[in-house]
Amino acid sequence: MRMTEDGRLAVSYNGTPAYDIIWEQNFEGIAAEIERIGLAGRRFCIVTDSNVAPFHLDALKKAIAPAALKVTEYVFPAGEASKNLDTVKGVYTHLIEEAYERKDCLIALGGGVVGDLTGYTAATYLRGIRFIQVPTTLLSMVDSSIGGKTGVDFDRYKNMVGAFHQPSLVYMNLNTLLTLSAREYLSGMGEIIKHGLIKDKDYYEWLSANREGILAREYRTLLTMIRESCDIKRGVVERDPKEAGERALLNFGHTLGHAVEKLKDLKLLHGECVAIGMAAASEISWRKGFLSKEEYEGIVRVIESFSLPVTVSGIDAQDVVETAGHDKKMEGGKWKFILLERIGNAIIDRTVTREDAKAAAMNVIR
Numbered sequence: 001m002r003m004t005e006d007g008r009l010a011v012s013y014n015g016t017p018a019y020d021i022i023w024e025q026n027f028e029g030i031a032a033e034i035e036r037i038g039l040a041g042r043r044f045c046i047v048t049d050s051n052v053a054p055f056h057l058d059a060l061k062k063a064i065a066p067a068a069l070k071v072t073e074y075v076f077p078a079g080e081a082s083k084n085l086d087t088v089k090g091v092y093t094h095l096i097e098e099a100y101e102r103k104d105c106l107i108a109l110g111g112g113v114v115g116d117l118t119g120y121t122a123a124t125y126l127r128g129i130r131f132i133q134v135p136t137t138l139l140s141m142v143d144s145s146i147g148g149k150t151g152v153d154f155d156r157y158k159n160m161v162g163a164f165h166q167p168s169l170v171y172m173n174l175n176t177l178l179t180l181s182a183r184e185y186l187s188g189m190g191e192i193i194k195h196g197l198i199k200d201k202d203y204y205e206w207l208s209a210n211r212e213g214i215l216a217r218e219y220r221t222l223l224t225m226i227r228e229s230c231d232i233k234r235g236v237v238e239r240d241p242k243e244a245g246e247r248a249l250l251n252f253g254h255t256l257g258h259a260v261e262k263l264k265d266l267k268l269l270h271g272e273c274v275a276i277g278m279a280a281a282s283e284i285s286w287r288k289g290f291l292s293k294e295e296y297e298g299i300v301r302v303i304e305s306f307s308l309p310v311t312v313s314g315i316d317a318q319d320v321v322e323t324a325g326h327d328k329k330m331e332g333g334k335w336k337f338i339l340l341e342r343i344g345n346a347i348i349d350r351t352v353t354r355e356d357a358k359a360a361a362m363n364v365i366r
Helices: 030-036 053-067 085-097 112-127 138-144 174-179 182-187 189-199 201-209 211-215 219-239 246-251 254-263 270-287 293-305 317-324 354-364
Strands: 008-013 016-024 042-049 068-076 105-110 130-135 149-154 157-164 169-173 337-342 345-349
Touching (some): 016 219, 030 169, 042 053, 042 085, 042 112, 053 105, 085 112, 085 149, 105 112, 112 130, 112 149, 138 174, 138 182, 138 219, 174 219, 182 189, 182 270, 189 201, 189 219, 189 270, 219 246, 246 337, 246 345, 254 317, 254 337, 270 293, 270 354
Parallel strands (some): 042 068, 042 105, 105 130, 130 169
Antiparallel strands (some): 008 016, 337 345
């Protein structure tokens, strides 16, 4: 397991430096970063949701003000149900009415829904303006804020409309994690465990060894964990910025997980659905002879140790398979199913059948 240094992590896009990921304990350094990336003196619109705004909006506005010509905000109702083109239209209207120009900037303050929606809005307003990611959930810090994938849901099909649009900066105030409920916080562990399983066995084992510090939200432990997960994702997206190959490995647990998420009508959090999907994909990996039964069962125990579900009730296995068949990760009518060849090494498998998927889905449905 490699540990990154204190400070910042530079991310490149197509071989050219694109943006930095920065870790802090407050918002106080963001004005200096805005000046550093050449955005001082511009208008800034903070896009956030009704859950995040009461905790962090005023503090962020105050921190940005010294570097800004003007700061406005657009607050929409929290939840996946708002991640749609109607909300994007609302942001467009606000930007037009406030006379935002191409050199101005959006700031996504919140979790994955806010980040994905704001990024898509930035990609399409005036054919593209700059934006800054300020993630406030564990899941968005290690996953959706990095890599430039933006999008919204369409008729309840998750992330079906989107664009690749790189942020100009990812600024993380790790103390925002202290305002999360235990369930929301631990949802992020679904993506973090995934990073270890697909790319770094030592990191996967470190997570188990440091479970108590992670659960207690100890700052130094969180800093180490978030940096390592960000570095893993950075490496993948730099090598494959538009998901032509390796980046698909980040979808481990997502094929069936997204189907569960939709069939449960968004009553489960994204990281919880990924956890269920990882349990199912790990079982397929075992049945195909890649993992031993002990390794498969160990993965399930690690997921459970972070209070994440590995089973779900109230849905039908056949419905899971049919819903997964509509997923955007299909290619030529076949799944690009992500399996574990071994812990720390994921592969793309195009031989997973509907029968394989149904058997795995049946195993996680109670």
